Amino acid sequence: MSEQDYQLEYFRSEGFERRICTSCGAAFWTRDPERQVCGDAPCEPYSFIGDPVFAPHTLPEMREAYLSFFERHEHTRIDRYPVAARWRDDIYLTIASIADFQPFVTSGQVPPPANPLTISQPCIRLNDLDSVGRSGRHLTLFEMMAHHAFNDATTEIYWKDRTVELCDQFLASIGGDLERVTYKEHPWVGGGNAGPSVEVLIGGLEVATLVFMSLGRQKTNEPPIELEGKLYYPMQNRIVDTGYGLERLTWASSGSPTIYDAVFPDLVSSLLSDAGLDHHLTDKNYTKILALNAKFAGLMDISGPNLFALRKKVAAAIDVPIDRLTKMITPIEQVYTIADHSRCLAYMLGDCIVPSNVREGYLARLVLRRTLRVMNDLRLDLPLADLVERQVKTIGEEQFDQSIDVIREIVERETEKYSATIERGTRIIQKVASSYKKKAEKVPLSEVITLYDSHGLPAELIREVAAEEGAVVELPDNFYSLVASMHSESQKDGGEDPMARYEPRIASLPPTRALYYEQPSEVEFEAIVIDFFDGFAVLDQTLFYPEGGGQPADTGTLLTTESMVRVEDVAKMGDVILHRVTGGVLKRGERVKGMVDEERRWSLMRHHTATHILLHAAKEVLGAHIHQAGSQNGSDSARLDIRHFKHITEEELRKIELRANQILQNNKPVYIKQEERQRAEQKYGFTLYQGGVPPGSRIRVVQVGSEIQACAGTHVRTTGEIGVIKVLGVEHIQDGIERIIFAAGRAAIEAMQQTEQLLKDAAAELRIQPENLPSTVQRFFTEWKERGKEVERLRKKLVELELAQIDYEQIGPAYVVIRELDVDPSQLAALARKLAKTNGIAFLASSSDRLHLVLASGTPRVNAGEILGDIAEAFGGKGGGNMTMAHAISPERERSADALKAGRRLITTALNG
RNA sequence: GGGCUCGUAGAUCAGGGGUAGAUCGUCGCGUUUGCAACGCGAAGGCCACGGGUUCGAAUCCCGUCGAGUCCA
Numbered sequence A: 001m002s003e004q005d006y007q008l009e010y011f012r013s014e015g016f017e018r019r020i021c022t023s024c025g026a027a028f029w030t031r032d033p034e035r036q037v038c039g040d041a042p043c044e045p046y047s048f049i050g051d052p053v054f055a056p057h058t059l060p061e062m063r064e065a066y067l068s069f070f071e072r073h074e075h076t077r078i079d080r081y082p083v084a085a086r087w088r089d090d091i092y093l094t095i096a097s098i099a100d101f102q103p104f105v106t107s108g109q110v111p112p113p114a115n116p117l118t119i120s121q122p123c124i125r126l127n128d129l130d131s132v133g134r135s136g137r138h139l140t141l142f143e144m145m146a147h148h149a150f151n152d153a154t155t156e157i158y159w160k161d162r163t164v165e166l167c168d169q170f171l172a173s174i175g176g177d178l179e180r181v182t183y184k185e186h187p188w189v190g191g192g193n194a195g196p197s198v199e200v201l202i203g204g205l206e207v208a209t210l211v212f213m214s215l216g217r218q219k220t221n222e223p224p225i226e227l228e229g230k231l232y233y234p235m236q237n238r239i240v241d242t243g244y245g246l247e248r249l250t251w252a253s254s255g256s257p258t259i260y261d262a263v264f265p266d267l268v269s270s271l272l273s274d275a276g277l278d279h280h281l282t283d284k285n286y287t288k289i290l291a292l293n294a295k296f297a298g299l300m301d302i303s304g305p306n307l308f309a310l311r312k313k314v315a316a317a318i319d320v321p322i323d324r325l326t327k328m329i330t331p332i333e334q335v336y337t338i339a340d341h342s343r344c345l346a347y348m349l350g351d352c353i354v355p356s357n358v359r360e361g362y363l364a365r366l367v368l369r370r371t372l373r374v375m376n377d378l379r380l381d382l383p384l385a386d387l388v389e390r391q392v393k394t395i396g397e398e399q400f401d402q403s404i405d406v407i408r409e410i411v412e413r414e415t416e417k418y419s420a421t422i423e424r425g426t427r428i429i430q431k432v433a434s435s436y437k438k439k440a441e442k443v444p445l446s447e448v449i450t451l452y453d454s455h456g457l458p459a460e461l462i463r464e465v466a467a468e469e470g471a472v473v474e475l476p477d478n479f480y481s482l483v484a485s486m487h488s489e490s491q492k493d494g495g496e497d498p499m500a501r502y503e504p505r506i507a508s509l510p511p512t513r514a515l516y517y518e519q520p521s522e523v524e525f526e527a528i529v530i531d532f533f534d535g536f537a538v539l540d541q542t543l544f545y546p547e548g549g550g551q552p553a554d555t556g557t558l559l560t561t562e563s564m565v566r567v568e569d570v571a572k573m574g575d576v577i578l579h580r581v582t583g584g585v586l587k588r589g590e591r592v593k594g595m596v597d598e599e600r601r602w603s604l605m606r607h608h609t610a611t612h613i614l615l616h617a618a619k620e621v622l623g624a625h626i627h628q629a630g631s632q633n634g635s636d637s638a639r640l641d642i643r644h645f646k647h648i649t650e651e652e653l654r655k656i657e658l659r660a661n662q663i664l665q666n667n668k669p670v671y672i673k674q675e676e677r678q679r680a681e682q683k684y685g686f687t688l689y690q691g692g693v694p695p696g697s698r699i700r701v702v703q704v705g706s707e708i709q710a711c712a713g714t715h716v717r718t719t720g721e722i723g724v725i726k727v728l729g730v731e732h733i734q735d736g737i738e739r740i741i742f743a744a745g746r747a748a749i750e751a752m753q754q755t756e757q758l759l760k761d762a763a764a765e766l767r768i769q770p771e772n773l774p775s776t777v778q779r780f781f782t783e784w785k786e787r788g789k790e791v792e793r794l795r796k797k798l799v800e801l802e803l804a805q806i807d808y809e810q811i812g813p814a815y816v817v818i819r820e821l822d823v824d825p826s827q828l829a830a831l832a833r834k835l836a837k838t839n840g841i842a843f844l845a846s847s848s849d850r851l852h853l854v855l856a857s858g859t860p861r862v863n864a865g866e867i868l869g870d871i872a873e874a875f876g877g878k879g880g881g882n883m884t885m886a887h888a889i890s891p892e893r894e895r896s897a898d899a900l901k902a903g904r905r906l907i908t909t910a911l912n913g
Numbered sequence B: 001g002g003g004c005u006c007g008u009a010g011a012u013c014a015g016g017g018g019u020a021g022a023u024c025g026u027c028g029c030g031u032u033u034g035c036a037a038c039g040c041g042a043a044g045g046c047c048a049c050g051g052g053u054u055c056g057a058a059u060c061c062c063g064u065c066g067a068g069u070c071c072a
Helices: A009-013 A059-072 A097-101 A160-173 A246-254 A259-263 A265-274 A284-298 A306-318 A322-350 A359-377 A384-395 A404-438 A445-455 A459-468 A479-489 A498-507 A598-622 A650-665 A677-684 A746-765 A770-805 A825-835 A864-874 A893-912
Strands: A017-020 A027-030 A117-124 A141-151 A182-185 A188-190 A193-195 A197-202 A205-216 A225-227 A230-245 A524-533 A536-539 A556-559 A564-573 A576-582 A591-596 A628-633 A638-643 A670-676 A698-704 A707-710 A725-734 A737-744 A809-811 A814-820 A840-847 A851-857 A878-881 A885-890
Touching (some): A009 A160, A059 A117, A059 A246, A160 A205, A160 A230, A188 A205, A193 A230, A265 A384, A284 A322, A306 A322, A322 A359, A404 A445, A404 A459, A598 A628, A598 A698, A737 A746, A746 A770, A825 A885
Parallel strands (some): A814 A840
Antiparallel strands (some): A141 A230, A524 A536, A556 A591, A628 A638, A725 A737, A840 A851
């Protein structure tokens, strides 16, 4: 990008000058002839703290000022998008306002919902998590206010001059002094696009960025520009992508020490008083320190070890020892962090993210646990659910799909879960630590890694708890990256796509007409063979549904005048549909008659439509957050995976099943139509995308009753055609995902018959009626247990009785019993043990099916295992044991006397030796 | 999606080829005006389930189910 890109007519006419910053060397535009520096960090410190640069605005006032300003200037106001970016599969969270329109609007495939438009989009960025609360300006969630204009080859809405002009006018409208505003040149690259951009600075603070997205990676005829080692080409679509920081503007308008005081004035003061820190509210010194802290932090990166450098600077400036400063400032930073995180959670949970250990759910849990940890450090004894609820209410309940009750329940459950994990973990650490302390060793790194990896225990907690036990933990500074690299090593990439080699051939073929969409209820059709290779047939049109969207491919037959082939599988590659056939060959140009296996297809359609219905029923029963995490349809059963924060109970399952069948009874029609993506999104919301995000500007919308989804599958015509839905069970797939297994239509009836048969068979076995099964089984189980105990008692008695009758003999220093007993082999061991208890030896034999030998020794002179091992070998059997107890078995059951004799010899030798 | 750890008495856990244990809780008795505390005693176990190895498996191996956790 060149200097030329920033030579705007607007700048000239308004009397701007282009300057080079004397501090950083960057170019910037200003109205102030005296100005030497660009106005950005670290060239210029904050000057707005205590001296606001805008008229005072609260957060909502500032938002409204912005949106209505742009409305007055011909922009259409657009509702915010969810913070969970469900319309995209490359990011989990909405990170910028432009993310709402990527990739299809920015690429020009889909028209924008309005043009130009204005929006205030809540965005979540977790990259600077550590700086939140400390830097005075970092937030996990912020609102990016924006106005966007989408220009293409035919229409020009506006471009750079108008954008800067609007910016000027808006800043003036909220009381900004335009003399103090600078526009810093700052080429922008990101997400495969690039373009010139200016940062808008006032009072040392960047309050907006104006990006002129005009370059892309897509090759065009125009000459490319190299940026960061990659080539970018001018695009036909030129997009005005602006971003105004709502919170920053509000901060600059209040002049408060930190952004948090401006954004959460009420919450911060009430948290301070809850934490017993009220006295700080009126303390001028604290305000001064915090302002100073934010000022210095504004000039530097404070992540990781840099934080210490910040502390040092502030401590020097106010002349207090660094430890004392840390002690003073940490609790307040924690309050700020809690205020920020709880708002982030309100948006995440309100927009129906379910905490879990995967994807965006993992991020929600991360923030939630971090908040709990900080609250704990601060000794803030306050339910997090209350804080989140308060945030939801401040933002406005109507902003969210999720109900407050469910949000509260999620937070409460997560809070409980986390404290259970920490409690359990603490015990495990104590155990490990004390075992290493006994050995007088350090707790090795491998052990620490296991504790973290398998039990989720932070390294710092491990060190702390271990120290309390008096053990030392070996903990390198790069612990977490060490663990991460260990994981990445175990990664294996998947194999190559076996279909890849057909790609060039298929690319040359015309698209196959998808008859299965036009006539979903038909099963017979005629077509012409376009190509045939390696057992793959391509037709000009087909009724065979290719695998996709959780629905398996159809099977069936293709018939020509000469041959009949079986269609085993169908796949779609681009717009071409491939039939994998067996049992013959087809010729190009040949006419074929196709027949889809009707029974199977209908069963698949029933299951597929049933999936939509079941999801809808689950949403009604469980809450707005219910979202499909995957599905697989079969002809005998199907499964639906949904995101949910706890196990589905039997009762909930029954409710879902009843509700689903009610929808069947109402016999609702199934409507299917192609709609423009952006329109469909606006009309139905992002719950459209249950089975992933389909490509293209138009999407296929399937409406079953009031359940509306983007879906490429085939469906029945009315819900009544499904017949019946039977839930077969529920499984917990992983944290936050429940799998409902069900059958529809004939398969449902068969499943019920099977279950019934099971009950009947079980009842018949017990000669009772099926309804008596539970009570009878319970009775039998109880009796069975009691009998077991009775047998145990009797056996003990028997051993005692036998014991009383047995005579000892004395060999050397030991009392010895060597004899055959007519008792159950399982009793031999118990008897022998008793006999040998003190200074005794018992060598017992019992013959039933085989010869059982037991040797128990109560003296170290006789090694039971060794002796019996030798005997067993001599008598063709196997055996062994330890010093005190040994078993052996031999097939030579008649030779018990010989075995006892041999044993006597060995024992005698051992005792006398 | 990949990895790791764990399933033993009502609860928390120990044991890790050779007799299934501890603590708390429960029940009974004693002490006490009563309670708490204490003392004595008892009940309570398909050692998750199914295979395998072994003379012998709660223990080792494989699988299933369940719980937890880390990474992408």
